[in-house]
Amino acid sequence: MRVFVTGASGWIGSAVVPDLLAHGHEVTGLARSDAAAGQLAAAGARVLRGNLDTLDVLSQGAKESDAVIHLAFVHDFGNFAESLRKDRAAIDTIGAALDGTGRPFAIASGTLGLLPGRVATERDLPDPATAHPRTQSAAAALALEDRGVRPLVVRLAPTVHGEGDKGFVPTLIDLARERKTAGYIGLGSNRWTAVHRDDAATVFRLAVEKAPAGSVLHAVAEEGVTGREIAEAIGRGLGVPVAPATPDELGWIGPLFALDSPASHALTSELLGWEPTGPGLLDDLADGHYFK
Numbered sequence: 001m002r003v004f005v006t007g008a009s010g011w012i013g014s015a016v017v018p019d020l021l022a023h024g025h026e027v028t029g030l031a032r033s034d035a036a037a038g039q040l041a042a043a044g045a046r047v048l049r050g051n052l053d054t055l056d057v058l059s060q061g062a063k064e065s066d067a068v069i070h071l072a073f074v075h076d077f078g079n080f081a082e083s084l085r086k087d088r089a090a091i092d093t094i095g096a097a098l099d100g101t102g103r104p105f106a107i108a109s110g111t112l113g114l115l116p117g118r119v120a121t122e123r124d125l126p127d128p129a130t131a132h133p134r135t136q137s138a139a140a141a142l143a144l145e146d147r148g149v150r151p152l153v154v155r156l157a158p159t160v161h162g163e164g165d166k167g168f169v170p171t172l173i174d175l176a177r178e179r180k181t182a183g184y185i186g187l188g189s190n191r192w193t194a195v196h197r198d199d200a201a202t203v204f205r206l207a208v209e210k211a212p213a214g215s216v217l218h219a220v221a222e223e224g225v226t227g228r229e230i231a232e233a234i235g236r237g238l239g240v241p242v243a244p245a246t247p248d249e250l251g252w253i254g255p256l257f258a259l260d261s262p263a264s265h266a267l268t269s270e271l272l273g274w275e276p277t278g279p280g281l282l283d284d285l286a287d288g289h290y291f292k
Ligand SMILES: NC(=O)c1ccc[n+]([C@@H]2O[C@H](COP(=O)([O-])OP(=O)(O)OC[C@H]3O[C@@H](n4cnc5c(N)ncnc54)[C@H](OP(=O)(O)O)[C@@H]3O)[C@@H](O)[C@H]2O)c1
Pocket: 006, 007, 008, 009, 010, 011, 012, 013, 031, 032, 033, 036, 050, 051, 052, 053, 071, 072, 073, 074, 075, 108, 109, 110, 156, 157, 158, 159, 160, 161, 167, 168
């Protein structure tokens, strides 16, 4: 298949692109800078220059492809409404370009906060009363099924880990370094899901290869790693003590790290034949590369 990938130069995209190429697909990656274009060309992908504001380019990329994987996102937590607006515009534009084609269109979503306190499955829908506003992007994508598109939503674990990670776990590590203590919230029994980056990439490939329209998939390898286990691994890595903290003491990530948000991947494994093979989060943290 010819696959158009937005966010192809990002943390997950740069694992998705080589995985697609290694499985015989052609890839066109969206690049907004020379650096991203160079990275994609070096990986063996075709480059389409543009960004989330160049909707004509997104439309062109989608029209010229057999499948689309949408990973680009503006992670600006200071102006999240604008990030969501751009995401929605991109989804609507790509959806319109694929109208009536039956082609697969996979977007990234998340498991965090989906069903607090219970193990969320792929069939669980977010509670509209408490759902994160970003879940509206997933709903908009799934609604494209009515327009003859094959929409697919990949809910990622909040930690997509591996060497080079710049996400939530490095944020917690920086915070522990600063505070000279690795904090967990309350008893630390709340759970986060986790997945290695390479395993997450495989879910996107298998999704566009074979998931039926409207599939919700969980790129989740570990159903629940506790806050305390994560803090202890960080404490060991940095050689700092581990202690309970309030969400406020951990800054903007505190309320997120406080969530008890386990999720399973049984339905994804059954549908796609996906079995994660990468190291678990605690093994990855014990490996040392997070603390260099
Ligand atoms: N990593 C995780 O743990 C995690 C967990 C749950 C969900 N997700 C979601 O999964 C998706 C991919 O995440 P990631 O970790 O790979 O993120 P990332 O490393 O921050 O990569 C984001 C990608 O989006 C591109 N991008 C940002 N702003 C753009 C713009 N205005 N126009 C065009 N491209 C733009 C970036 O391009 P440049 O390379 O040019 O900067 C990069 O390729 C995102 O939707 C993210 O929210 C990630």
